[in-house]
Amino acid sequence: MASRTVSKDIITLRGSAAIVSEFFGYAANSILYNRGIYPEESFSKVKKYGLTLLLTQDDGVKSFISGLTSQLSEWLEAGKLQRVVLVIMSKATSEVLERWNFNIETDAEVVEKGVIKEKSDKEIMREIQAIMRQIASCITYLPCLDEACVFDVLAYTDKDTTVPMAWVESDAKLINNPQMVKLHSFDTKIHKVDTIVSYKNDEWEDEE
C-alpha cells in the first residue's frame, strides 16, 4: 500500500480570517441553541465541518451575527483582534452567567509581510469539528439556565483600533469566582484560537 502524503493547502491571511470568523458564527449559533437562549424551533439544521449544526432563523439574530462576523473578519485581517467573548446574561438582573472566551493569537509576520502558510484544510476542519463537539457536550457539566437569558458579544481589540459605528466601548462583564473549563483549540498557522468557557458557580455546587 502506497503511503498517503499529507497534502497541505496554502492559507492566506484573508482566508484564515474568513475561516475564524465563520467558525465563530457557527459556534455562536451552537451555543445559543445548546444553552436554550432562543427556542429550539427557531433553529434549522445545516451540514458544516462534517457535522449537523443548527443555525437560527430569527432575522434579527441572523443579521446581528452576520454583521458581527463581517466586522470580526475585518479586524482579523488587520491583525487587531485579540479575543472574542460571547457573554450570556440574565434578562432580569443582567448578571453575567457564562463567558465563552475565544482567545486569538495572530502571526505578526503574516500580517506585516503577507507571508503565506501551509496547512491541510481537512486538518483545520477536524480541529474545528472537535471544538464543536465539545460545545455540544458542554450541557453535561454547565449549570442549567433556568431563567430567561440574553447574549452579547465583546471584542478585545488593540488600543489603537477605531471604533465602528455599531460598536461602543464596554466593560469586560466578568464573573466573580468563575469555574473554568478549557476546550480544544484550532490553528490555521496564521490564527490560533483557544476556547475557554467560564461560568458562575452553581449554588448547589457551593453547598456541596
Place this chain on the structure above:
Amino acid sequence: MQFLTPPSRKRRAEAEAEAGTSAGTSGAAASPVSDRRIVLYEQREAVPFQVPRASFGPSDQLMCTYHCRQMVKSEFFVALDTAEKENAEYKARLAALNEQLYKIEEEREKYRDEASFLQQELAASKARENSLQERFLKEVDNSEERYRDQLRRISELEFEIKKEMDSRVAAEQFTETLKETVRELQTKLESLSDSSDREINNLRRELSYVQDESKFSSSKVTAELERTTLRAESAEEEAELLNEQLIGLKEQLDECLTQKGEIEHNHSSSNISPSNASSDDDKKMIKLLQEELHNYEKEVQEARKLKSSQLNSELLKEKLLEEQSRRERAELELSKLHELQVKAQKLELELTSWKSLLNDIPDIGSYSDIPKKFAELQKEALENMAKLGEITAQLKEIKVAMEYADLSKQRAETECMLAKEKVESSSLEVKRLQLMLASVTEERDRLRKDSSASNKDAGPSDDSRVEELEAALNDKEQMMKEMESSLQEHREMIAHQHAELKLFNDRLTDESKKVKSLERESDRLRHEVALLESKLGHGDYSSSNTKVLRMVNTLAVENEAKQTIEALQAELKRTTERLQAVEELKGQFDAALPEKLIQLKNQIAVLEKREERYKAVFAEKISVFRKACCSLFGYKIVMDDQKRPNGIPVTRFTLQSIYAQSDDEKLEFEYESGSMNIVMNDYTSQTDIAHQIEIFIRKMNSIPAFTANLTVECFNRRTLC
C-alpha cells in the same frame, strides 16, 4: 611458605660426611675440629706410620737396621715436623675458623637483632595495620553511618523541602489570590471612585440646578400664587358683588319693567295726553333703562370675564398644584440628594479605606502610582505570557536534567557500593596479610630455635647455616617489602576510594540541589502557567494595549425603535383624527362665524355697559352708605379683605372716630365666619381703652356699647378741649 626439610639435620649429616672425608685426607686436623676429640699420638703416629707401613710392609720391620731406625726417626721427626706444622696450620685454621665463627656469631647476633628489630617493626606494622584497619573500618563505618545519616537527612530535608515548597506554593497562591483580590479591589476602587466622582459631580450639578430651579420656581410660584390668589379673590369678590348687583339690578329691572308696564297700562287706559313732560320722562326712563340694559350687558360681560378669570384662576390653581408637586419633587430630590450625599460620604470613607489599603500595597504611594503599578504588573504579566512559550521547553529540559540527575545519583550509589565492596576486599586482603605475617612470625620463631640449636653445633656447617639463614632472611625481607608495598597500595586504594566517595557525595549534593532548584522552578512555572490560564479564562486584560468593544444590540434597539415607531404612528393617527374633527368644526363654523361673532360682540358690548352701570351705581350707593354710617355712628369704617397664613379669608374693619384727636386712634376688628373680634393695637392697648374693652367686649360681649362709649368719651374730650 614453610620449609619442610629440617636443614639442621642435613647440615649435621653433611658435617659428618665432611668430617669423614677430612679424616680420610687431612687426618687429625679435621677430626679434632669437627669432632673435638683428642687423637692419641700413637694413633696419630699410627696414622702416618700406617701410611708408610702400608708402603714398607710387616716383614721388613724386624730386619731394619740402625739406619732404618735413624731413617725411621728422621722420617718420624720429619713427619712430626710436618704434623706439627700441620697442627699449627690446623690451629691457625681453627683460630681463623673460630674467628670466622665468632664473626658469624656476631653476624648472627646482628641478624638476630635485626630479626628482632624486624619482628618489632613487624609487630609495630601489624599494630599499625590493625589500627589502620580499625581506623579504616571505623571510617568506613562512620562514612556508612554518615552516608546513612546524610541519606536520612536528605530524605528529611526533601520532606521538609516539599513541605516548604507546598507552604511556599500555598503562600504564593495566597499572595497571588491576595494580589488578584487587590487588583479586583483596585479596579473596583477605580471604577467606584470614578463612578462616585462622576455621581458626585453630577449630583452637585443637579443639586445646584435643582436648588436654583427650585428657588426660582418657588419664588415664581409664590409670586404667581399670590397674584392669582389675589386676582382670584378680587375676581370672586367682584363676581359676587356683580352677581349681587346683577340680582339687584335684575330686580330693579323687573320693577322697572313692571312699572313700565303699569305706566303703559295707565298710559293706554287713560287718555293719551301728549304732554311733553311725560314723554320726555318716558324717553328718559327708556334711555335710562336702555342704559341700564347696556350696563347690565356690560356687567354680564364683566361676569363672563370674571368667569374666564375664574377659569384662569382655576388653571393657575392647577399650575399652582403642579408647581407644588414640582416643589415636592424638588424636596424629594433634595432629600435624595441628602441620601446621595450620605452615600458620597460613605464612598469617600470607602475611598479612604481603599487608600489605606493602597498604602499597605507595596510600591504604591498615590492614585497616580496605581496605573503605573498596573502597567508594571501588566508588563510583568506580559513578560510572564512571553515566558509561557519558554516555560514548556524549560520544563522539558528540567525533566531531562532531573532524569540525568537521577541517573547520576544511581551511578554514584553504584560507585559507592563498588567502593564499599573494594573496601571490604581490601579488608579481606589485610586479613590475609595478617595471616601471612603470623605465618612469617612462626617461621621466624622456628628459625630462632634452629639458630639456637645450630649455635651448639659449630663447625663447617656454620657457613651453610649462615647462608641458609641469610637466604631465609632475604626471603623474609623480600616478603616484608612485598607486604609493605601491598599495604601501601591498599592504603592508596583506600585513600583513592575515600576521595572518590567524597567526590561522589559532593556530586550527589550538587545534583540534589540542582534537582530541587529545578523542581522549584518547574513548580513555579507551572503555577505561573495556571495563573495565566486562569487570568485568560477570567477575562482579564491590560487596558494599556487592549480595549473592549461591544456591538450595540440592534435586536433590542430595533425593538425599541419599532415600539417608538408604533407609538408615534398611533399618535399620528390621533392627531390626524383631531385635525379632521377640528377641520370639520371649522368648516361648520366658517359658514355662520361672522354673524355669530357680530351677535356675540353686540351682546358683549351690552353686558359690559350694564356692568359698568352697575358698578357706578354700586359705588354711588356704597359711598352714600358709608357716609351715612359715618354720620350716624361717628366712625369712619374701612373694610379690607385679607388672608391669614393658614389661607382662611378674613375681613378687617378699621374704625376711626370722627372725634379722634389723632390718626393713631383707630380700632381694628376682624370679621370671620360671622364673628367680629377686636384686634389689639397701640391705641387699644392703652389702659383706659383696654379697660373699656375688658368690660364691654369681654364681659358684656357688646361691641356697639364699646364703640358708643368710646364715641361719647371722644366727644366729651373734644368738646371739653
